[in-house]
Amino acid sequence: MQERTVxxxxxxxxxxxxxxxxxxxxxxxxxxRFHTLQILHDLKDPEQLLVKSRVKDCDxxxxxxxxxxxxxxxxxxxxxxxxxxxxxxxxxxxEDLAGVRVLVFPNRRLNEVDSALRSHFPDWTFKPIRNEGRxxxxxxxxxxxxxxxxxVFGEYQIVPMLIGLFWEVEHSAMYKFRAVANSKExxxxxxxxxxxxxxxxxxxxxxxxxxxx
Amino acid sequence: MKKxxxxxxxxxxxxxxxxxxxxxxxxxAFSLEFVDDHTPEDVLRGIExxxxxxxxxxxxxxxxxxxxRRLLEQDLEAA
Numbered sequence: 090m091q092e093r094t095v096x097x098x099x100x101x102x103x104x105x106x107x108x109x110x111x112x113x114x115x116x117x118x119x120x121x122r123f124h125t126l127q128i129l130h131d132l133k134d135p136e137q138l139l140v141k142s143r144v145k146d147c148d149x150x151x152x153x154x155x156x157x158x159x160x161x162x163x164x165x166x167x168x169x170x171x172x173x174x175x176x177x178x179x180x181x182x183x184e185d186l187a188g189v190r191v192l193v194f195p196n197r198r199l200n201e202v203d204s205a206l207r208s209h210f211p212d213w214t215f216k217p218i219r220n221e222g223r224x225x226x227x228x229x230x231x232x233x234x235x236x237x238x239x240x241v242f243g244e245y246q247i248v249p250m251l252i253g254l255f256w257e258v259e260h261s262a263m264y265k266f267r268a269v270a271n272s273k274e275x276x277x278x279x280x281x282x283x284x285x286x287x288x289x290x291x292x293x294x295x296x297x298x299x300x301x302x
Numbered sequence: 303m304k305k306x307x308x309x310x311x312x313x314x315x316x317x318x319x320x321x322x323x324x325x326x327x328x329x330x331a332f333s334l335e336f337v338d339d340h341t342p343e344d345v346l347r348g349i350e351x352x353x354x355x356x357x358x359x360x361x362x363x364x365x366x367x368x369x370x371r372r373l374l375e376q377d378l379e380a381a
Contacts, residue, residue, distance in 0.1 A: 166333035166362045168320045169377075172369040271334070272306065 095170035113187035116237035118142040139192040184231040185244040194250035195294040251286040332361040
């Protein structure tokens with residue numbers, strides 16, 4: 090019989106954990122919807138608040154784990170798990186098995202959502218999404234929802250809506266082509282788009298708050 | 303010249319599953335991380351380095367363990 094690989098063991102771990110990951114997503118999404126409900130009710134046209142959730146799929150989870158730098162015996166280069174470090178890998182070290190993204194338009198509402206959620210999840214770790222220049226593009230946090238699981242991490246991020254929707258398209262288009270996506274040329278293009286979308290949102294926000302006769 | 307262009311000009315292809323620049327003729331493989339973190343001169347030096355073409359040479363930031371090296375060699379030989 091063929092020997093079990095690290096990937097086999099991790100796939101087994103994933104499907105053992107899946108019901109727990111699903112419970113964390115439900116719990117996290119429900120808490121986030123509850124704690125942003127008043128903001129949702131207060132939105133004025135054309136403001137928007139959208140809550141999306143997802144369970145990280147098995148292949149993406151394995152890919153995230155193998156790409157991690159600093160793992161024992163391997164820097165993740167070559168994208169191969171080290172068969173001699175079988176016990177060194179666990180999907181429980183991933184911070185985003187259960188994820189919720191809150192898309193907000195315009196940015197003024199983003200700060201409101203961030204402070205509402207931060208006060209509800211005071212112990213969660215802040216790990217913002219940054220651009221090339223290390224400026225914060227979107228606040229992101231990870232932690233646990235003990236009523237759903239004490240060991241599966243959940244993550245939530247609050248993202249300017251236009252940038253978030255751009256990321257969805259960009260991610261699905263470039264996901265498999267990391268070298269191209271990470272090339273300087275594409276990084277510059279991505280930064281241009283993010284900058285333009287931010288400027289557009291700022292422009293809309295200024296327009297909305299300009300008194301009109 | 304960009305580092306990827308230097309590699310492509312030296313008959314390397316990009317392996318999207320392993321994120322490696324690979325030349326099966328010379329049996330050399332550069333990791334994406336190595337290429338990102340090193341200068342074009344370092345990459346060129348690796349390309350030009352005299353090596354034993356019967357065994358694979360890996361240009362990685364962190365030397366791959368024997369287990370990882372074995373798996374990668376199997377992958378690259380089968381490709």
